[in-house]
Amino acid sequence: MSLISVKDLTVSRGGMPVLEGLEFSVSSGEVLVLRGPNGSGKTTLLRTLAGLQPPYAGVVSVDPDTVAYAAHADGVKATLSVAENLAFWAGVYGGQEIAEALLHFNLDALRDRPAGNLSAGQKRRLGLARLMVTGRPVWVLDEPTVSLDAASVALFASAVKAHVAAGGAAVIATHIDLGFEERVFDVGPYKARMDVVRDDFDEAFL
Numbered sequence: 001m002s003l004i005s006v007k008d009l010t011v012s013r014g015g016m017p018v019l020e021g022l023e024f025s026v027s028s029g030e031v032l033v034l035r036g037p038n039g040s041g042k043t044t045l046l047r048t049l050a051g052l053q054p055p056y057a058g059v060v061s062v063d064p065d066t067v068a069y070a071a072h073a074d075g076v077k078a079t080l081s082v083a084e085n086l087a088f089w090a091g092v093y094g095g096q097e098i099a100e101a102l103l104h105f106n107l108d109a110l111r112d113r114p115a116g117n118l119s120a121g122q123k124r125r126l127g128l129a130r131l132m133v134t135g136r137p138v139w140v141l142d143e144p145t146v147s148l149d150a151a152s153v154a155l156f157a158s159a160v161k162a163h164v165a166a167g168g169a170a171v172i173a174t175h176i177d178l179g180f181e182e183r184v185f186d187v188g189p190y191k192a193r194m195d196v197v198r199d200d201f202d203e204a205f206l
């Protein structure tokens with residue numbers, strides 16, 4: 001069953017098309033890894049998939065209530081403890097248990113530490129643990145392993161594996177090999193031509 005699909009999608013940044021003609025779908029049980037050099041448009045595509053910005057053209061088919069998005073900024077509340085941060089997100093998303101997420105991301109010993117006092121990698125682990133408490137099936141992740149050491153990357157990879165084994169799906173922009181079976185989608189060939197002109201463009205300006 002397809003949880004997210006795009007058809008003839010163009011995504012834009014600052015009003016300019018960045019990628020165009022995108023077509024793919026991701027089903028329950030699948031991981032799609034986005035690849036492409038810096039600045040190629042992966043973040044722009046992920047933000048569009050997550051509903052944070054509208055498509056420039058084409059269609060994104062996904063129920064917005066099924067998506068959990070994690071970006072570069074961890075969205076951690078500095079004055080709340082680790083456990084309070086997770087409980088807060090669990091409440092926002094409908095009350096999943098936080099115990100499993102704390103254990104999985106090796107955060108149990110840090111549960112009462114104010115999140116503002118965590119290291120960069122610990123903060124990133126907390127940001128990723130949040131995914132587990134959302135209960136949402138479609139994980140849309142932008143460079144999730146930044147700041148993580150090898151052991152934490154392995155924790156993250158196993159969380160994704162468990163998530164898709166339970167029927168979820170994930171779209172992940174990453175430059176590293178996460179060591180699991182995935183489909184790879186290279187955005188390179190979809191780079192938008194700079195001479196794209198919208199139908200509603202006033203030719204008098206050309």
Ligand SMILES: Nc1ncnc2c1ncn2[C@@H]1O[C@H](COP(=O)(O)OP(=O)(O)OP(=O)(O)O)[C@@H](O)[C@H]1O
Pocket residue numbers: 013014015016018036037038039040041042043044045
């Ligand atoms: N506010 C903006 N207005 C116009 N163009 C922008 C703006 N912000 C970013 N861009 C450009 O949009 C393009 C796509 O950026 P995007 O962040 O989606 O790339 P990326 O593939 O995620 O890169 P990275 O791997 O470095 O994270 C880049 O060329 C970038 O310079």
